Amino acid sequence: MPDELIYNVRSSCRSLIGRMLIRKLFKFENAHIVRNCTSDRCKRSIHGHSYKVELLLKANKLDHGQMVYDFGLLKGVIKELYDSFDHAICFWQDDSPEYIQACKQFSARWVSLPVSPSAEQFSRIFFYLAQQVLNSTITQNGEGDVEVYSVIVHETDTGYAQSFLEDIQNTQMGELDLESIEFSEQVRLEWSDPEMYEQLKQGTKFQNPKVELQVTI
Numbered sequence: 001m002p003d004e005l006i007y008n009v010r011s012s013c014r015s016l017i018g019r020m021l022i023r024k025l026f027k028f029e030n031a032h033i034v035r036n037c038t039s040d041r042c043k044r045s046i047h048g049h050s051y052k053v054e055l056l057l058k059a060n061k062l063d064h065g066q067m068v069y070d071f072g073l074l075k076g077v078i079k080e081l082y083d084s085f086d087h088a089i090c091f092w093q094d095d096s097p098e099y100i101q102a103c104k105q106f107s108a109r110w111v112s113l114p115v116s117p118s119a120e121q122f123s124r125i126f127f128y129l130a131q132q133v134l135n136s137t138i139t140q141n142g143e144g145d146v147e148v149y150s151v152i153v154h155e156t157d158t159g160y161a162q163s164f165l166e167d168i169q170n171t172q173m174g175e176l177d178l179e180s181i182e183f184s185e186q187v188r189l190e191w192s193d194p195e196m197y198e199q200l201k202q203g204t205k206f207q208n209p210k211v212e213l214q215v216t217i
Contacts, residue, residue: 022069
């Protein structure tokens with residue numbers, strides 16, 4: 001094994017010492033074109049995938065329920081944001097105005113992105129969105145420093161992309177911010193709170209429910 005690979009593996013293991021990981025799986029159907037890629041079909045024709053997204057969270061302690069983060073809490077804002085991509089078409093905001101207009105005209109559900117809707121960029125976007133939600137959440141059950149560890153996006157049965165924090169911070173891969181991700185009106189109307197994303201952009205805090213302890217800790 002090359003020395004550089006050994007170093008990277010060891011560094012990754014050291015970063016997880018004393019930390020527990022949990023994994024939540026999300027699924028959705030989505031359509032896109034991947035501009036500038038090698039495959040002629042992918043870069044010239046709208047096509048779809050049955051995506052599977054693995055969200056991995058980490059923490060150095062467990063909450064009062066002896067969990068990193070209650071899976072039920074991930075059915076809130078994070079799930080709604082991920083579900084926004086279901087039965088939607090995603091496009092790169094730098095694509096041709098004619099193509100973007102056609103997407104908006106013929107699909108009620110669409111998402112405009114500051115980067116190409118490739119599996120690699122999807123993994124960065126879903127990492128970033130989950131990270132922003134967690135940073136804006138007030139926890140109330142003794143949770144520790146819950147953070148996103150990684151996101152894996154399965155685009156096909158044989159191919160996936162995985163991102164880590166350093167990939168989100170890597171500007172060469174494209175800068176991400178909440179303002180540059182836009183959801184169509186139909187997507188927003190289907191949220192439990194149509195103002196949810198605006199609240200996230202404005203820094204409004206989401207508050208988890210209080211928990212009455214049944215066992216004294």
